[in-house]
Amino acid sequence: MTGRNKDFRDQLGKFRLDSISSYPSDPSPTWLSSYPEPVEAASPSRSKRVSTACDFCRKRKKKCDFRYPNCSACTRAGVRCTIPPPGPQVASASVPRDQLETLQKRVRWLEEVVKRKSGLSVAELATGTPVDGEGDPDWWYQVPAMIATGGARPATSMSSPAASGSSVTAGPSEASTAVGVELPNVGEIFRDRLEHRRPSVARPSSAPRVQRLSSLEEAERLAGQYFDSMGYQYPFMSRPEFMSNLRHIYTGGVPSPETHNSYHIVMAISLLIGSADPTKAAEFYNASQETLPMALQNEDLPAVRALLGLALYTMFATAGPSIWHVLGAIMRLATSIGLHKARPYASIAEEEMSKRAFWSLYNLDRLIASTLGRPLGIADDDISVGLLRELNDDGTEAPGASGMTIPLQVVRLRRIFSRIYQYLYSSLPRPPPQEVVVTLGQFRREVDDWRMAAPVYPSALLYSTSYYDYLYYTTLLLMYRPSPRNPTPDITSIISCGDSSLQVIRSYWDSYSIGKLKWIWLTLSQLYFAGITILWCLEQNARSLRESQPAPWHPEEQTMRRGIQAVIVLLEEFGKRRPGVDRLAETFRHQSTMIFSQMAYQQHQLEQQHHHHPQYQPPPPPTLMPPQPSMPLAAPPPPPVPLAPVLDDVLLVDSSGTIPMIDPQMADQLYYSYNWFQEEMASYYTL
Template sequence: MSTSQNVYTRSPNPSNRSYDSSSVSSATSPKSLSQFAPGAMNTNPRLNLPATPQPIGIPPLPPVSQGFQSYGPMTTSSSLGHESLASNESVASTPGPSTSQLAGPPGSQGQKRAYRQRRKDPSCDACRERKVKCDATETASCSECSSRNVKCQFTKETNRRMSSIKQVQDLEKQMERVKRENSGLRRMLQDREGPMELDAEGGNENAFNLPAIGSEPKRRKRSAPGQVPDLYRARSNVRDFSRGIWKPPAQFRERAPVFFDPPRPELPARHLVDQLLHAYYTSSHSMFPIIHFPTFRASVNDLYNSNGASRTSPAWLSLFFAVLATGSLFSQTSNSQPNSFYEPAEFLETANKMLDPWANDFTLDYVRALALVSLCLNEMNLKSAAWTWLGRAVRVSQDLGLHIESGPWPVIEGEMRRRTWWMIYILDRTMATELGRPVSISDSDCDVPLPAGVDDQFIHDGGMMVPTGAEPLTHSLLAVIHVVRSYSSLIDALSPGALATTHLSSLDTHFKKCLNTFPPACDPSSTVPLAPHFLAPLAYLFHARLLLHRHHLHPEYPVEARMASLESCTHISLETTSLLHRSNSALLADGATSLLTTHIFRCALFLLLTGYLDHALAAVRALASIDRRRDVTVACGRYLSFFVATLGAKRVEYTNYLARTAAPPFGSSRPSIDQTALLQMLSRDEDLLAYASADLQASPDASWLWAGAEREVPLPQTSSPFQHSTATSSSGLFSPEARTGLKEVEGKEW
């Protein structure tokens, strides 16, 4: 990027990486910001969406090691940049001789050289042996070999200089033969192992190997039972004598004795339990149906009818209190009570006490309790704690073999195993993208089939039976899985460096297909009312799209790339506010998750920066309705207050600058401020872009804000690392400061 293009308040790091778009002009003719952010300074209360930005195309660049000079400005019509070069220009854009100069006039030296070359054409092996004239051509055998019915070939050491046309023809024949052989081998492998990821040409058909919507994970190779003899006696001996050395596969293990027997907790009031179970069923269970609810309700009834807590396993009690903690986070009745802040923490404390920290044998209830505790901690804004509990859930689930398709299992247990694994998979991918951490689960290590699209009441030990005319599926687990399975590719795409055109378009196309798996009302272009409980699962999709396009806000990219990135993020934010506008705001808080809350917060930042004030206000009002139902909302509100104040100060600064440099209109003493120019200056301010990127600055790889911070004076410690906070409990679960990250005075700034 040339110096003339650097219009930022602080100079970004120049880069030769490209992030071109059909909606973005070349460096020589930049568009005004009104084209990047249509509707600038718009105050129309109607939430009308702009046209969808065109797909961003990135032509590949030559390696730096080639040492070529830079190409001239590329147009979007030239995929590799060659069409933009004149016919008499070299690749390095330096003047060169024309074609006519290379050809030469008739009768010139070029014709004589061609005549001498024909006389020096090599003879075939047979003609050289017989010392006769050879009249072989590029495509036909010589007459001598044809009459003698022998093969006309050129293999002698002195005759290896075949013509270039002959070499090309031979290479083409070899390539065709190799392609045919490869195609046959691929068909054989496809018949044996399923679809291949590469096309017949050997290229990558899918830039990131994105799984097709509804496709099952690739099955791992296992030895076929028919290929080994029946070893009944050996199995019996191994079960007996392997104890203490290794464990058989999960489905063949004997039930281990329980050594952990903690004091049983006091059970909550039954009416409160019913309220919390209802809240859990309508919120978390609608996305993560990891417990068979009819069976679970029956177990709860037995627990209260017989007062059988003493006869109930600690792992099941831990799961029970984890369910209550999750329900309390989404219960409207619970949150209206004075002790609503502490209620989920108390349930989580009890759930933790029922888990043996030194357990060596696990159950499905144990891992489900871990997963729900991790989910609760994430919703309570204790994200590092949630990450570590999730790590335990991953390891325990792998110990139980949840990551592979095994069996046989009873119908209900087998389905709950699959759903539990996919919930842990979703949490792993989502937290990794939010925290900038590596994922804990590798796709190549698991082959669990997708869960059944059947509600709990239709799943029985005798099978899954859905009656004709039954209501549609009530949980959105499958739709969320289709989105989150692409997070691995998204994380790869967000690694440092330019995002290739094929990668960006592949992910964009995949996300559009994912949107089609949701009900039609979930489309941002729809006008029908949207049920609020769809917003939480939709957040996984819009969160991924925003992360994808936010990637190119980094100063190392050219101004066109950064403006295209800002435009795409603004469009996604407008789509989000369209969904909020069609939802019942009074019911939004009941199902709002931490992911949805932070996504709305990011959208508000982009809408404020690009001048969509009415849409930004809609996002802020949504956050206000969520308020303290999600602990992260308080911190988001405080950040927004800071951003609005900073944005206002920048507006005054740039307005005064434009007033000093602009000439007043004819007949007026006051200069007219160009609002488009003002918005353009605001959107290119380096400080504002860093603030709008928000949690992108938390990533060790993608952040740029902390460059040079190591040379600054270390921040003073406000307290000793061992000094207790003012909280009444030693646990961060009960501390507002731990859960919001703010002191009491700071929390009131929202």
């Protein structure tokens, strides 16, 4: 491994053809017959060895381990690792004649390989001459991937240095309808970056064309929508800095590549959030990809921010790379530069922006992993970086009254959420039931304490309170639903699951009523899950009644029925926007009909038995409500659109009086079909 690192440093900045892993075993082909077989480097006795130690190790006269981008000595000292450029002493070093001839022959052979594989003739060009002809200085780095795949040079410039490695090409009409064809998978980008890395260098000072809206006022309005929604959840961008760059762009300024990328991706996300024409959002998204390679040029914080912006876009759009793969790439990049560790920074501003980027990534990782039922990207035990500070834009600290108040509370809950997920959703042996009861009780106290202590943000009073409630109930659902280590929840879990599901559905319906529901796969997943959880709780009631036991869950009848109907309506609305969801809506309607039919039949049977054998009915338990904060909260305005109507009785019993009987195993299959839904959804949305 040391030898390969040394070879990489010796050839740093040069073209590598390591991707050609196999040569023809027969040396007779004509295209190789005129060149001798490559020979090993000359022995130390025949040539002078060029030192490849970094500047810091050379000055200290210490051995350098050549780690990239920083060697171990530079990492410990906290300095940037640099290497000296070739100097006169290198240029004047004597080279044996046979070695020089061998190198010349190898260069001719490589030129022939490039010409045959890519159609690119470089033999007559001077070293350093641009070879792409399309204005993309990074096109040359596509050649190794082209040679490895046997592809040809693209006719037009691609938006990424890895684009030519993708076998999918589409025109404008295809890109607007197909899924995941606008960009190569982000894994391809990082594959080429890892195989053909270059030393950290300054990014260009200017960027390509800028996509503008009709006016600065419209751009500021869209940017405000982004920071007033996504900015509270994922604050990896500085609002004052972004707005300053925005005004610079609209007054004729030329942005840097990272500014160009962030501006266009924010506009694209905001257009999607606002349910605007997706074509306009796609234009901004495509413009952002023109500078994505330059934004990912170095392993640093701007590269992390660029990928976080890409992840948010792919969370809202069906096109683009997979958010799961993007998050994996960001997590590896963030940990490689140490964002997860507590370490000194040059300034408070730099430290806080690094923290905001990491905790935004942490929040996204926990959300996506738990929704898809996949492993977490980083263990909490490996994180030592501190939480966010509640700093205003002017740098003053304002606990409970800062733009970072909401993100800080979200991170605190996600830390609890993460421990719940790791405890219940792992392959470890099942703990004793009593241990589960005690542990869930501890988690419940932590979640309740978090809700009571979470301060409202005056500038976003309704947003903060409603968002806190939504996070509170989704966390309870994660904790109480059947899980690998707690497959048979108790009565408390059934009650908590049912009441929490109703609150989650209410939250989505309220957003739908005012036209602010985000039609994304996360919403679809959680809405469907809340609906089938209610059906599962109702089946637990039916099972208890069959066993002559009191029903564990006693929801308010009309509220429960309206909740089910709301899920059906929202799933049908999803079906109008996302092909394939209409089938899911029909399936859910059928399942609801079956369970409500059984409930009607059992209620009829109980009423008949009550006339002959009156039984004591226990009082219903109180409805699950979030802990009330110490300060009074303003009541949210009533939704302008009423809730969906009560389920029609015709759905339950037809005129013949025939009661459709439910399969005894249907409830368990229904509830655990969520795993199937996760896989189905991930496949459709290329997650």
